Amino acid sequence: MNIQNIKAFIYVVQFGSFNKAAEALYLSQPSISARIKSLENDLMRELFFRDRNKCILTDAGKSFLPYAIKILREYQESVYKLNQQLYIPDQVKIACSISISNYVIPILLPKLRNQFPECRFKIVSDHSESSLTKVLNKEVDCGLIREIIHPRIDSTVLMHFNVGLYAHISHPLVQMNQRVTLEQLADQNIIFYDHNSPEWLGITSLLETINFQQHLIVDIDNMEAAKRLVMKGTGICFLPENAVEEEIQNNMLKRIPLKLPIEFKTSIALVHLKEESISPIVSYIKKCLNNDLV
Secondary structure: OOHHHHHHHHHHHHHOOHHHHHHHOOOOHHHHHHHHHHHHHHHOOOOEEEOOOOEEEOHHHHHHHHHHHHHHHHHHHHHHHHHHHHHOOOEEEEEEOHHHHHHOHHHHHHHHHHHOOOOEEEEEEOOHHHHHHHHHOOOOOEEEEOOOOOOOEEEEEEEEEEEEEEEEOOOHHHHOOOOEOHHHHOOOOEEEEOOOOHHHHHHHHHHHOOOHHHHEEEEEOOHHHHHHHHHOOOOEEEEEHHHOHHHHHOOOEEEEOEOOOOOOEEEEEEEEEOOOOOOHHHHHHHHHHHOOOO
16 A cells, blocks of 8 residues: 555545645646545545545545544654654764853753753853854854854854843942943943853943943953852943843842843854754754743
8 A cells, every 4th residue: 555645545635626635745636546546446445426526535435534644644753753763863062152051051951861862962162153163164063152144054043131230139239229320330340241242242332431441350251250250249240141040039149220222132043054954953952942941
């Protein structure tokens, strides 16, 4: 019994005519008729009452329909699982920025392990530019980094996070319990986490209006170190909200509300080579993060 004949039978039932089924399957009407005739010969039963406008199932057709659907579904599932086995590697390497390694990977990895228990994952943490280079050199399968445009890269922005100004809960600006102007930041010790992205260039431009360099006590490219300095009351710092969720919940840090005309955001993008076929694992990462994993 030919699976394509069974598929043609199901399509004729769904669309109510040979012509519409042929269009849906990109076949000619005689081809559909031939497939149905072949299936009827195999079953030694007529499956349809035929007239010019529509096809009506015979009793034999009605009886066979649930079996046909089950056969086609099991066939499609077996093909899908076989393809997964063929294309899922033993190890997948993911390059990611350091901040993503700290805050996103611990949530993403258990889901990957649950979905692909036989696969080992290697996480390579570095800055976004270095992670992109690893993707381009095929040292890793994909990257989770800030959005970067490159002609050889397929980049899909999956998540956005607001960026806020944070301080220790005892900081005077926190105790004010009201929106703060840029001028009120002019005398504060500033820790600048250099994210080296378009979003952070906007923050830099904003702070330059108050000549923040005079009060800059440290310029640092490590988010975790910047956050720890803020927790010790060393100064205030712009940070992504996902990096401080736990500290906010534990009442260790608090966001300073600002009087600003715009809201700063940072993003996470999934990047992989355009010329490489996307693997089921990379597809699953995209699905997870698109469904608000974190």
